[in-house]
Every structure is written in C-alpha cells, then in structure tokens.
Amino acid sequence: MIRPENAAEVRQLELFATGSETTFLSFTETGFVQRFPRGMVLFRENEPADFLHVVLGGTVELFAGSDKRETTLDIVRPVGVFILAAVLNDEVYLQSARTLEPSDILMIPAEKVRAAMDTDPGFARAIVMELARSYRRTIKDLKGMKLRTGAERLANWLLRADKEQGGTGEIDIRIEKRTLASRLGMTPENLSRAFSTLRPHGIEIDGSRVEIVRPDALIAFAAPDPLVDDPEVSPPAGRPGR
Amino acid sequence: MIRPENAAEVRQLELFATGSETTFLSFTETGFVQRFPRGMVLFRENEPADFLHVVLGGTVELFAGSDKRETTLDIVRPVGVFILAAVLNDEVYLQSARTLEPSDILMIPAEKVRAAMDTDPGFARAIVMELARSYRRTIKDLKGMKLRTGAERLANWLLRADKEQGGTGEIDIRIEKRTLASRLGMTPENLSRAFSTLRPHGIEIDGSRVEIVRPDALIAFAAPDPLVDDPEVSPPAGRPGR
DNA sequence: GCATGCGCTTGATTATTATCAAGCGTATAA
C-alpha cells in the first residue's frame, strides 16, 4: 500500500528500525500514505484514535481547545510520529491535528500497532523509547510554561531554532508567527512585543527572518537550561557507560 | 530485601501485575524499602536516574526549577510509581523529588528495570501502558496551564479532589496550600485570592477544608473538560470493543 | 504562660499578559 521509497524512509525512523520485518510488513501492507492540502484537519480531539500518523512531508500542528481558547501543543515535521500514546491504549485523541502546508501523512491502523507491540519485542522496546521521549519533551514544555515569561520562552526558542538550522545565527521562522505564538503560549500581539523586548538583547527581526547579532546577549537573557531546552535525544545504540 | 506484605501490595500495582514471577523476584531481591522523614529530598533534577521509585506510604512531591523559581509538577501518593521515563532511557532526572510527610519508598535499581523490559514482554507491555498514561496526564496538565486561568484550574482541582474523596462535597486539602499553589502554577498569595474568587461560585473555605455548597455553580465556573480533567484510567483488561 | 516561627491572608503596587481597536504592508484576485 505504501510506495517503496517511502517504505525505506519510514524504516529509518527509530520507532520502526528495531522491529521485525514481519511487523514492518504488516504496517506497509495496511498503512497508506495520503497527501493533504494545507489547513486540513486530520482529526479532532475526543475522536477515537484509529490510526498512528507519520509525517513524511510537510508540517503538522497539534492543537487543542475550543474555538474560544485554542493552543498549539506541538509542531511535527518529517520524519515524525504523532499520537502514539492514544493509539496504544485505545483511547481518544487529546489533541487535534491540522496540516500547516501540503503534507504527506502515513496512516497505520491502530490495531496493527497494538498487535505488533504484543508480538514483536523489538518493536515494543522502540515504542517504550519513543513514549519516554515524548513524555520528557512534554515535561520540559510544562516546566517552560510554568517557570518562564513569554519573552524568555521566545528567546530560548530562537536559540534552539538556530541550532536546528545550522547555528549560523540566521533563523528562518518556518511557521506563521501566530502559530509560533500559540506554540509558545501567548497571543500574536504579545509575540510581536516579545520580539521587541528581545531587540535590545542581541536580535534583529525582518519579517520571518531573525538574526542573532549578539549571541552572548541573547543567551544571557534566555538563561537556557538543558533540562528545559535541550531536545530529547535518541538513546545511544549501546547503554551509555557511567 | 522487601517485606512480604509490601511485596504483595506492590505486585498489585498495574505496572508489576502483568510481569513474570522472575521479573518480580529480581525487583524484590534487589529493591529495598526505605523510610524517609518529612521534607527529605530523594533526588535532584540533573542527577542520573539510578532507581525506579515506588511510593508505598506517605506523599512525594515532584518539583523542578532553581531556587529563585520553583514549581511542583506532580504529587505522588501510594501506590504510585515515579520517574519511570528517566529510568528507561538511562537519562538524568528532569524533576527533583521530596517527601511531604514521612514516607516509605521502594527503590528498584534502574538496570534491573531496563533488563526486565528486554526479557519480559508482559512487563514491557505494562511499561508502555504506564508511560502512555503519564504522557497523557502531562499533556492534560499542559493544556490546563495554557488554556485556563488560575481560578479555573483551582475550581477544576476542587471538583476532581471531591470525586477522589468520595463526592461528599467535603474536601480535605491534604497538602500545604503553598504546595497546591505551586502544583496549580501560581503563587500562594494568588491561591488565596483564587479561593476568594470561588466563594461566590459555590464554595466555603475553612482552613484546609473546602465545602462545595453549590456544585452546579462551581461546575458552571470551572467548565470541566474530560480531555483536561478526567484522570487517565487504566485500560480495561480486555480491549474495549468499538 | 509567653515568645517565636511559620503558613496563610490581605492590601498595595508592579509586572505580565490578554483584549480591543486601529492601521500597515504584502499577497492575491478581480
């Protein structure tokens, strides 16, 4: 059901790398890739979790809340899995998902994932690692929300984005600013003001491009903390020695 | 190493119920129960996660941050497991832990947990479920923080506490108010004011006791949302049909 | 008893964030 070039790519994903060939086959045979236009809602919170989703191309926003109040919980880019937890314990989604640009999404039936977890120890182990990572990422987000102001969250987001984009000091905000605002837990108006706040702390803004002109100043303001800001890394192949 | 009456109790814990006898033996033989006085710090964030912790008696607070800014991330009561995720991928703790009253803590060496996960599929499955639950709980917390005001979080906390304590409308706040404030993401001063705010919405406060005198009024103010406020339940024994 | 400490509350002030309202600039379509 899924194309060979996609299959190879998905197989690289850590979640699928250590499972058996049988497991992977059950996914490629029953899963399917679908291309969605920008702005399409893939599912809504409170719906039963019928599929595990994998972003092969494009960008997906996970959000939650009613019309009145809505917040972005995560932005998922290739190659990334989302809503694994809801799939595993056969629950409803806690988050809604929409595409931020045209996106290719691999959808794997939830029951196949649950079955594979029970029959394939290698896959079960990969699931544990992926879940532990997601959990720790969310704890970090929660710490950031509870311990920092909006401008501080933005400053640390910029430092992180710079690292992800090569550390050149030239950052391209690849999502709409209002989405970034929601991701950081503030209104679009306040994001604008937060950027202004950061100007004296070593950044220059031009539309969707941000330049870190004095990294030391920005770092001093942001006071990054590895236990909040460092990305959750995949565990090393072997056990790290201590 | 651990006393028989404790062993039986721990075996009941869902995390340990479906594992093999061998797995459980490896835990009871190498794990140990220790009694800590009130206010004792069990570990600090950024330390390597050497033990999986189980609260057998007492209360444990998970918190994070520096001296200047600190926040409570969770309160764990018997019988509850904590910091499973850090143990699994052999990482440092993202949270610190301290006892809020004299507490009995079972500590299981991290390497035993990781070894059991690799050899015991039943235990691996239980770990997956426990992790998925923790993750979804944290997502709910994050949604609450981003979407609600302090008074709303308090109102929903009261509704939840009432349910947990039998639904009599008589709630006993079993922790210090300043800890509750931190758990809800506000200062102690603001918690006091949040209680005052709720008085016209159907509650009466007397020290550490809160009475919900007009449940409908409190519910109207709180606007509880199952996708934020309902506790994460253990999945039913079989697969829920749909 | 009396003093002390400490958690809690309340008031005053400040900081932070949201809301409401306008206007600017760019992209898109007629």
Added chain:
DNA sequence: TTATACGCTTGATAATAATCAAGCGCATGC
C-alpha cells in the same frame, strides 16, 4: 491597476498574576 483579505504590528486599556509588605492565627518550644 485596484480592491480585498489577511497576517502582522502598535497603541490603549483591562485582566491576570507576581512581588513587596504587613499582620493574623496557630503551633511549637522555652
């Protein structure tokens, strides 16, 4: 081109939360 829409920004104001300061009440210990 012109009109329109929309994202973004800025200003003014309001809501929410934190900080600083004082005092109250209760427990503990002398």
